Amino acid sequence: MNKSMIAPSLLASDFANLQKEIEMVNQSDADWFHLDIMDGVFVPNISFGMPVIQAIAKYAKKPLDTHLMIVDPDRYIKTFADLGVNHLTVHYEACPHLHRTLQAIKAEGMKAGVAITPHTSVRLLEDTIQDIDIVIVMSVNPGFGGQSFIENTYQKVADLKELINRKNTNTLIEIDGGVNAENAKKLIDIGADVLVAGSFIFKSANPIETIKKLKEEIA
Ligand code: DX5
Numbered sequence: 001m002n003k004s005m006i007a008p009s010l011l012a013s014d015f016a017n018l019q020k021e022i023e024m025v026n027q028s029d030a031d032w033f034h035l036d037i038m039d040g041v042f043v044p045n046i047s048f049g050m051p052v053i054q055a056i057a058k059y060a061k062k063p064l065d066t067h068l069m070i071v072d073p074d075r076y077i078k079t080f081a082d083l084g085v086n087h088l089t090v091h092y093e094a095c096p097h098l099h100r101t102l103q104a105i106k107a108e109g110m111k112a113g114v115a116i117t118p119h120t121s122v123r124l125l126e127d128t129i130q131d132i133d134i135v136i137v138m139s140v141n142p143g144f145g146g147q148s149f150i151e152n153t154y155q156k157v158a159d160l161k162e163l164i165n166r167k168n169t170n171t172l173i174e175i176d177g178g179v180n181a182e183n184a185k186k187l188i189d190i191g192a193d194v195l196v197a198g199s200f201i202f203k204s205a206n207p208i209e210t211i212k213k214l215k216e217e218i219a
């Protein structure tokens, strides 16, 4: 089985000290950088875009796990690949031709991910799961950091794990939103592989220590 992973979301970091925040993650026990890209259309918020990703890529020494909360993501697949993004995740709800989108992401040499919002059933992935490297199960409504964890996520993780086992795929389950020391272990026990954490890490007094403790918690 894969080792459980932590992906700090830079959305909660101090953008005025971005290089320092990136170096902190580089030095920590974290596994990936989680980058939240919001377009103000798919979600009611705008985060950051290509020039900022380029700046992050310059210093980041761990995989860039990029979560696109944008409409029509197909337009930018090549751009993200050229920026050095390693995993590109699109939203199920934003892709009318999801199968084609996944193939296009892989053709650019990136891992292909699909994110589902709290109202999207994992059953809808039945016919694409064999093409998906990562499923991001949203445990909050996408658009903002710092929201509280939706309890129904546990059932969704269990259902998704069942689907992955039944179809015998290597798909990773990533949980995004409201992750903290209270729910981390339970999520991993049910079948999650990767936990995204924003506020819980960056708003803590000692982020390096918080990451270390989270990793110990889920080891
Ligand atoms: C929400 C984003 C999350 C968010 C997580 O739309 O996809 O990645 O940054 O932040 P926390 O951990 O604060 O809920």
Ligand code: ZN
Pocket: 009, 034, 035, 036, 067, 176, 196
């Ligand atoms: Zn995210």
